[in-house]
Amino acid sequence: MNGYYDMRCVASQVCALLAGGGYAEKVAVAEGQVLPVPPGISLKDAASFPEVACTVWSTIFMTSRLSKGETLLIHGGSSGIGTFAIQIAKYLGSRVFVTAGSEEKLAFCKSIGADVGINYKTEDFVARVKEETGGQGVDVILDCMGASYYQRNLASLNFDGRLFIIGFQGGVSTELDLRALFGKRLTVQAAGLRSRSPENKAVIVAEVEKNVWPAIAEGKVKPVVYKSFPLSEAAEAHRLMESSQHIGKILLVA
Structure with missing residues (x-):
């Protein structure tokens, strides 16, 4: 606004x-x-910043504590939140992975700083993440999908990885295997801005x-x-x- x-x-x-x-x-x-x-x-352009900036900073940095040299996976990289997250994460020294549904969108994400683009319609993002990280996985994931990506997100995380869920485009209910969390010491969190004081x-x-x-x-x-x-x-x-x-x-x- x-x-x-x-x-x-x-x-x-x-x-x-x-x-x-x-x-x-x-x-x-x-x-x-x-x-x-x-x-x-x-x-007018300033109106595009507060919601995305506060969402990205409060989730990726204040809570998940993404730091310089770590890797970040952003689902929906071409979205308003995604395009902002790419830029600020690169500015602060992270390697950025994104998923998007077209080559055009992936090309744009790369033009603003994304290192790795994954077309979720044609590629398995878990396999690509593992390939690009030498089998380790990423350190932080910013996820807007929820249930449909939950298990695959856990499989894509490195040891001490952090998953932050900000949306439920892929549903709200899924099966949870606690062994996945214990084995790699994973953290799963979720929050929105609207309900905060x-x-x-x-x-x-x-x-x-x-x-x-x-x-x-x-x-x-x-x-x-x-x-x-x-x-x-x-x-x-x-x-x-x-x-x-x-x-x-x-x-x-x-």
Whole structure:
């Protein structure tokens, strides 16, 4: 969301992590969830950052603690979250694997920093991950699929690997074999932004401003906006999103 935030009677351009209700011309936002528009970024493009930046930073870095030199697998690499995660993970020194459903999408992911692209329609991502890592597996997985990828995700992790689930596109129920967790000392976690308290969101936003905003200012992380729609065409924007033809973010502009 974009807009103006009055502070000491000075109008400042800002973007914000909303609690919901972003399909509007005006919104009320808690002070702790407001971010300055990054230098060199338009007000409209800045709207593409807060949700994805807070999701990626809170999951991959604050919780799963991806560090320099480690490997990251992102499912849905061409999505808004995926394209952001690729860029910030590369900026911080990780090797990045992505899955996507077309060669066009994989080519784009590689153009913004992904090291290994896996077409999930034609390749077994577990086998490819093992091949690319000398049989070890990756250190962290950011997963939007849920149940349908659960067992394969565990098989793709290295010792002390961390799986973070942020979506359930592949279902919510699956069988769990605890031996897979014990054998490799794996960690499985899940969370969303919407249910977090304003205090917790403020902590995440502060971390994003401190650690992510400099990368944007340096031009190392760029907005990836596929198309913008006026608010009156929200239904058309949803049709495009459901078609899964887009790469990056779809914006509604009030």
